[in-house]
Amino acid sequence: MSESAERPGPPPGQRSRGPVVLRRAQVQSGTTDQRLLDSRGPSDWVHTDPWRVLRIQSEFVEGFGLLAELPKAVSVFGSARTGPDHPEYEIARRLGSALAVAGFAVITGGGPGAMEAANRGACEAGGVSVGLGIELPFEQSLNHWVDIGINFRYFFARKTMFVKYAQAFVILPGGFGTLDETFEALTLVQTQKVTRFPVILFGSAYWGGLIDWLRSTVREAGKIGEHDLDLLHVTDDVDDAVGHILAAESERSAQAQAERAAVADRPSP
Template structure:
């Protein structure tokens, strides 16, 4: 027996995957594909999930590829309609459309609904990128272009890829997740000229203070990283900052 023959018996190659010893499998890929006697467990396995992930990227890219310049607006799904925060969201959505931008949100209720409402009422493109959650309430009625996703990371890619900046209204963990994702991308220069506006100085002051007094003070981030975002209470200022810087990066 040649060395080549001996090695062939000790390893199994399936496309880019090499299996050896206890990891070798019986049968061939074609056999598993064509054998109708097997179970349907494969639809729950990781290789099939890759196809689902791929399909979500394809659907998202296809739906959003022809968007005009856009700004993503984030905020809490729990924001009540009779609050100043909600009214600010409506005004921001309206102002962004009047400035020539589409508005992208997570498509849910609260602050997201507010921004979508302002955008739709101003006659603009109002986008909602929904996510499958145990208690998901569906896409709000002020979205005129909606896409639902299974996977957070696919959805987050769409928020950044098709937006020229972020306006971040008061929100919870999901809002913080998107905020720090954007800050990290800008800090590491994965994206450039990407304005980030935090709306609501009272709400964000504790976080900004912690960044300054702990992260910067202990050398975990640089002083200049505090310039990656702008904090304001003024709707016009928020719109002016995010659209001016986004336009400069176009």
């Protein structure tokens, strides 16, 4: 008897689907190719988790491909509910303009309000204006001041783009979404997933209560470290915000040069 004839076949009621083994009641009729090519079959498969993995992958590929050639950039967050007549709108517009003049692309969530204002300022100053939108139950299209835009299905893919392609965050007054991005950034900096990454809260009157609570309650209870609040820079001045980012960039550049020099001076084995 040949070697191949001696190999036992799969147990009764077992089927392999690529690297996956299914047995008993989990065995499905037909093959993957049959279900792909048979257009008469049900369409529920496009809503399954394995198919969602491909959608998630496509969002990362699309985002990386679109943003890979961006110049240095700053992500600006703020409320979509900030009206054009509100003072914060004009502040965001001036901030976007100042960042563009300093050589930074401006990345926002692409929506209305403070996001629109920052994109507008960057666009008017001749800079690169980027919007990373998100699919929501209510309609919120990318604002008209976005030059490079992409809409995401998944918040976590979108968040990755905000951090990966930015050298800093500037956070204007906002709601839950803005707070979410703020603490996401702080967590990444605190755990050193990103380094030398300024997180700037713009508007001391708005953010003062949060800072007081973090200092008097969270830090006093030992839930954050003694110097964790140093990760935040609070300001009311556009020039101060941009200057803080430029200083961090200069420090980051000097550190990178020092690291390259150290590698170059290392003796060969």
